[in-house]
Amino acid sequence: MEIAGGLHTTRFSEKIREIYGGVPVMSTIGSFALLLALGLSGYCFLVGLLALLFSTHSASGPIGETARRAGIAAFAAVLLAAAVLVMAAFNDDFSIAYIFHHSNRELPAAYKFAVLWSGQEGSLLFWSLLLAGYGFVLRLRYKTDQRLFAYASVIIAAVQVFFLLILNIAAHPFGIIQGGLPADGSGLNPLLQYPEMVIHPPMLYLGYVGFTVPFAFALGALIMKYPGEKWIHITRRWTMVTWCFLTIGVFLGAHWAYAVLGWGGYWGWDPVENASLMPWLTGTAFLHSVMMQEKRGMLKVWNMALIFATFLLSMLGTFLTRSGVISSVHAFAQSSIGSWFLVFIALTVAVCTYFLVMNRSHLKSEHKLESLVSRESSFLFNNLLLLTLCFTILWGTFFPILSEFAQGHKVTVGPPFFNRVAVPVALLLLLLTAVGPLLAWRKTSIESLKRNFLYPAIGALAVGGMMILFGVRPWEDPSYFYATMAAILAALVMFTVISEFLRGGRVIAGKTDQNLVSAMVQLCHRNTRRYGGYIVHFGVALVIIGILGTPFNREVEKEMGFGDKISIGPYTLVCQSYTQDDNPNYGNEWAIIHVFRDGKQVTTMFPERRFYKASGQPQTLPRIYPSFRQDFFLVSDLYLVYEGKNDTTGRPIIKAHLNPLVPWIWIGLIIMVFGTVVALVPNAVVVRVAATSPLRTPAHVGAGD
């Protein structure tokens, strides 16, 4: 029996079955672990709740402690269940129905690991594992504030119980195949057999699930009428890390769509894509508005509502993916668990609303605004625009259902709707992203605004002017108009960020005799949150620049035999040959295309078409060539798809896209992540004055002083 390296691993599970007389051991262990996790989480929730309800009783402390420990143990149980499922995938244990449906013997090891989140049941288990992991960390750090953490722990346990109930009852991942043991599995969906699919879902789930933590703290703080803003300080890092994961998840999803689906785009306004964007938007609004609560004690009710909404939208996203209520390329098979989510969402709304209403007096804050031109009002408008975008997407996503209810038939709400409605709002938001950082708290004089705004505004207008000089005619087509506006505003954001760094850097350089670069690094380190935020804004501007190239996309489709040519933009593509290959997982066929520019060969591309043996499904795999070397700032992606053969002529069809600026989207993401990491770094402590006289022991202060 060999297990290491995945060789002959099937024999391992078969041996185990033999040893235990045909009993499906892996499935039994997994099922038991899930049941145990449910029991422990249920205990953590119920006993923890009792300990909080009767907190004056002397036994509440020790009992509450048992609940905390049960929560920690639940993590171990869920981890065991997940480990068993992964082992079953590696061992090709097709007696487990989930493994049979989502794996096959020749599936590469990385994808066997990804089997955990590739199907309905496994991904719910993965969700549960991440939640248990977050709960584990939270329960270990309980000494920060025992009572608040106890509330948060109970709320997380309640969410955990919900997921474990589904796993144990409605979507059991360890169900057994009836009849004889299948020789091989059905294989993983070809669309998921791509390296990013090993990273994208975990990132997205870490984001979705992670919002449970700030939600639990917020609800806990509301229930216990927690004084002050400490819960915000405690959850700030959680929220930022979670937001960062969600950002990475959303963008990786977009990149996956670009690199795998082969339609030349990265965002199709699919309901499931929308579902991931909605909590991102409300989470972003929360990250901004929470600063008003920290600095000015304002928007307490609003912040509670925002974090509740973010959590609920995360749940809604999961509901959309799994209920089959809305058709989507991402959706799992239609199943009954949608109703579970509906009930859970309704219950959560009821609980949150009840405590918001009952404890509203606790959230009273003294709102006093000194000026309309202030950071506070910019945050208010920023929140308004983010929520309007969120509402627009929610509205568009659910309108087909509304239409069916009102008109008796569904309508499609696709990209033309979202592009026309969401883009103007997004542009307003971009304007605010540029202006907001220039506004001071409380009040900004128009004079200082003019001073700080002048050069960035001139620079941004110059960018617009250059676009017109290069032949973009914003008055000819709405899409060109939006592209020009987006370019101007993105440039404005970038120039304001740069000017803020330069301004602060010069002050420090002047006082400390450092060069400007190290002064800017020090500036950043002194207020990491602020300058990290600026870096994130810079990344967002780059993403917008990447998106605004869309109206200038070009595409050509042609049957290409040996030696045939296609011209697209500055490129000439020459078909060298077609070739085939075969491996145990799939057979493939690819084109060999030489790419010429200005008469010189710049690269050779190999657009590919695969045929997966286990699932019997074909799949195209585009190839992408970004022109950084030739164009840099105006980089374009040359994107080739081998679409297959013409049924009539038998000749291969190649589709070429030229997508300007797209690579900036992915670079923008990297900068956004970098900015978030900077914002997470603790501020440097600035020591300004050296003590010149010895410290004296302070005199004791008497009572009443």
Add this chain to the structure above:
Amino acid sequence: MKSSTSGGQISPRRYLQAAALAVAVVVFLGAGDNDARFKDLGHRMMCACGCNQILLECNHVGCTYSDKMRDQLQTALDKGDNDDLILQGFVQDYGPTVIAAPTASGFNRLAWVMPFVALGLGITFVIFVVRSWKNRPTPALADGIMIPHGNEDVLDEFRRKARKETDL
């Protein structure tokens, strides 16, 4: 310089050239126009195969609908049908979900209006909130001391100095 006119008379050759040019303009303008309309209409419809992609962007292997629908669109354009007629034809053949965005009529108009209504209401609400917060009196300190008002310029000057010193 050789002229094709003699005594104000235009030669038959010139007529032929003009006619050829007119035909070419009509043909090529029409072709260019049809290409643009093909692209526009193709992006206003979904592929009916259930892949949830825009008709001209559906490229999944083995799609049994997209090629047929593209041919149908091209045929309708060649026939000279107007956009509405073409879209109606597709709705009849594939159902209302073939149109990629709600129409701007009847109940569907609500889809387009609501986001802007929400934005308008939101802006009104935020302006109302900001104004009401701005007009609130400064709270009195616990021991009854009121911060003196009326000297905003002095306060602004202090703020400016404070920011200059601290706003890094």
